[in-house]
Amino acid sequence: MTDTFQTTGVHVRPELLSVADTVARDKxxxxxxxxEAMEExxxxxxxxxxxxxxxxxxxxxxxxxxxxxxxxLEVVADDELENDFTQMTLPxxxxxxxxxxxxxxxxxPLPPIDFGRIAAQxxxxxxxxxxxxxxxxxxxxxxxxxxxxVINGTVKRIEYGNVIVDLGRGEAxxxxxxxxxxxxxxxGDRVRAIxxxxxxxxxxxxxxxxxxxxxxMSKLFVQExxxxxxxxxxxxxAARDPGxxxxxxxxxxxxxxxxxxxxxxxxGSRVQAVVGELQGEKIDIxxxxxxxxxxxVNALAPAEVMKVILDEEKNIIEVVVxxxxxxxxxxxxxxxxxxxxxxxxxxxxxxxxxxxSERRQQDFIARTKMFVDALDVDDVIAHLLxxxxxxxxxxxxxxxxxxxxxxxxxxxxxxxxxxxxxxxxLESREEILNDKRQKLGVKDDLLEVEGLSxxxxxxxxxxxxKDRDDLADLAGDELVDLLPTFKLSxxxxxxxxxxxxxxWFADEDGAxxxxxxxxxxxxxxx
Numbered sequence: 001m002t003d004t005f006q007t008t009g010v011h012v013r014p015e016l017l018s019v020a021d022t023v024a025r026d027k028x029x030x031x032x033x034x035x036e037a038m039e040e041x042x043x044x045x046x047x048x049x050x051x052x053x054x055x056x057x058x059x060x061x062x063x064x065x066x067x068x069x070x071x072x073l074e075v076v077a078d079d080e081l082e083n084d085f086t087q088m089t090l091p092x093x094x095x096x097x098x099x100x101x102x103x104x105x106x107x108x109p110l111p112p113i114d115f116g117r118i119a120a121q122x123x124x125x126x127x128x129x130x131x132x133x134x135x136x137x138x139x140x141x142x143x144x145x146x147x148x149x150v151i152n153g154t155v156k157r158i159e160y161g162n163v164i165v166d167l168g169r170g171e172a173x174x175x176x177x178x179x180x181x182x183x184x185x186x187x188g189d190r191v192r193a194i195x196x197x198x199x200x201x202x203x204x205x206x207x208x209x210x211x212x213x214x215x216x217m218s219k220l221f222v223q224e225x226x227x228x229x230x231x232x233x234x235x236x237x238a239a240r241d242p243g244x245x246x247x248x249x250x251x252x253x254x255x256x257x258x259x260x261x262x263x264x265x266x267x268g269s270r271v272q273a274v275v276g277e278l279q280g281e282k283i284d285i286x287x288x289x290x291x292x293x294x295x296x297v298n299a300l301a302p303a304e305v306m307k308v309i310l311d312e313e314k315n316i317i318e319v320v321v322x323x324x325x326x327x328x329x330x331x332x333x334x335x336x337x338x339x340x341x342x343x344x345x346x347x348x349x350x351x352x353x354x355x356x357s358e359r360r361q362q363d364f365i366a367r368t369k370m371f372v373d374a375l376d377v378d379d380v381i382a383h384l385l386x387x388x389x390x391x392x393x394x395x396x397x398x399x400x401x402x403x404x405x406x407x408x409x410x411x412x413x414x415x416x417x418x419x420x421x422x423x424x425x426l427e428s429r430e431e432i433l434n435d436k437r438q439k440l441g442v443k444d445d446l447l448e449v450e451g452l453s454x455x456x457x458x459x460x461x462x463x464x465x466k467d468r469d470d471l472a473d474l475a476g477d478e479l480v481d482l483l484p485t486f487k488l489s490x491x492x493x494x495x496x497x498x499x500x501x502x503x504w505f506a507d508e509d510g511a512x513x514x515x516x517x518x519x520x521x522x523x524x525x526x
Contacts, residue, residue: 017065033134035060042067046110053085056110071108075100139170143207144198150219151209155189165191165209172207180211180279181243192277194219214238217246217283220274227262236288239342245331246281247299247339249288260285286343292317296348299340303329306353310346314489317346320356367391375421384409385418397422433458443467451496459483472500 016038024031042058046069050056055072073088081087093100100106153165153172161176163185174193185191193209194216200206210216218235227233232254240246252259263285264271271283289295293308296317307320321329329350330337341348351359364386371382374393388407390396396404396418404415433454440461445468447457463482465471474482476494488496 016060016067017062030134032062035062037129037134042069050110051085053083055086067112069110069112071110073106073108075102075104075106077102139207140198140200143170143195144200147195147198148215148219150192150194150216150223152190152192153209155185155187155191157187158185163191165193167207170207172209174209174211178208178210178212180281183211183243183279211278212240212242214240214246217248217274217278217281220277221248221263221270224270224273225263225265227257232257233259233262237343237345239339240281241335241339243279243281245284245335245339246278247284247286247343249286249295249299249343251288260287284339292344292346296340296344296346299343300329300336300348303336305329307356313492315345315347316349317344318349318351318356320351320353323352323354326350326352371396374425375418377418377421381418393422393425397426430454437461441466446471449496450499451492456483456486459485468500468503472497472504 020031020034023034039058039060043056046056057072059068075090075093076087078089081089090102093106153167156164156166163174165172165174193211196210197208218238222228233250233252236251237249250259286298297305303321303325305319305321309318337348337350367386368382371385384407401412401415404410404418405412437458442461476490476497479493480488
């Protein structure tokens, strides 16, 4: 193999710079990226001509358009020579350039390439691909920070119900399930949507649009209502049943401005502009309140609400409505209560006054019977306890005597006697449950799990959950199913499961500590 190729001068092609400028301007990418693509195309052609194994590099002068092509040889020590095509030993390199050092490159100029048909086609493919890659990078960089922005585009084509939208400087995908039901697009139609996601995938950046997301409706209100744009009115929550109905909750940061009126506009002009964009979707504009009960009453409009009962632990709210308002509160196919639930973040149960009254009466009867049986008292005393708000035997057993004595018709003697009877009942019940637990073979470690009562432990023993490990092997929903009468929430159930598993992690930590200490003990013995 010869050490050098034929040496020649550079090849001046000023038209390359004008081509690069044009491509960069049309594609919206950097001029240097286009020139780098051209350099790679020339390098590929050079390797095809002189040998693919050579390290051949091309350079285009950014000012004159001069093309220089050269082979690069790395200077290495004699014992490090691995590839004769890309490396050269120091003695041989110094014969060509006396002051060259190890690690430097010997640059061997090559004559200009006369592109044949195949070489020209290859070069074109390289340039096109490189320009496309640069364009994709530019597109991703431009749109990755624009998620949540409403954008306008033109329908370019439709593929299997999915709409490809031309955004001018890129394409976006509006999937069929992100379009409003019964809405139809044709090629060339204008479309407005919100950018929901921008992902960089192997086929290039993918921009995903949506017209069904609640944020799309919120952003439309921002565009239509100056008070929202200026921050005087704030959108606190939004919920949609796309194409059918929606609810939006707003609050005013200026006490002199009603938040609902500006959103509706003169003769409904502002809200109608949004409704028109959403294909006739009916929109309820609701005043937000920091008081959750008030907010849910507003969210259930137009239905009237008589009473609201919140259970914060289970995140459930019971709403009592007049009998004739039930269907209005629930809405067609449950739409009204579903949207109110999405808007507020609460699970909402709707009851009529008759249902609530019947349930309250049943609760009263059940609690009265519980006190009669447990405390061995007559109906009158049991009724008084229930009326005063006592719900469990434990409350009677551990409440101060003074509170019981304050009940009309009771005195301190009666209060002390009731408390003593309640404590005796609890002790007796505990003994019975403990005996039952032992007969079932339930181990003591199950009692130590935080969140489990003795009644729960016995109930689990009856379902063949006999120790802590049996409980730890369960999933949260399985525990809920095993203890239906205790009405555990998923959060409570998961907390009990994690408490049961705590000793597993403690055992792992102990084992790790022992293995770390072992070498030290061995060294002491040595």
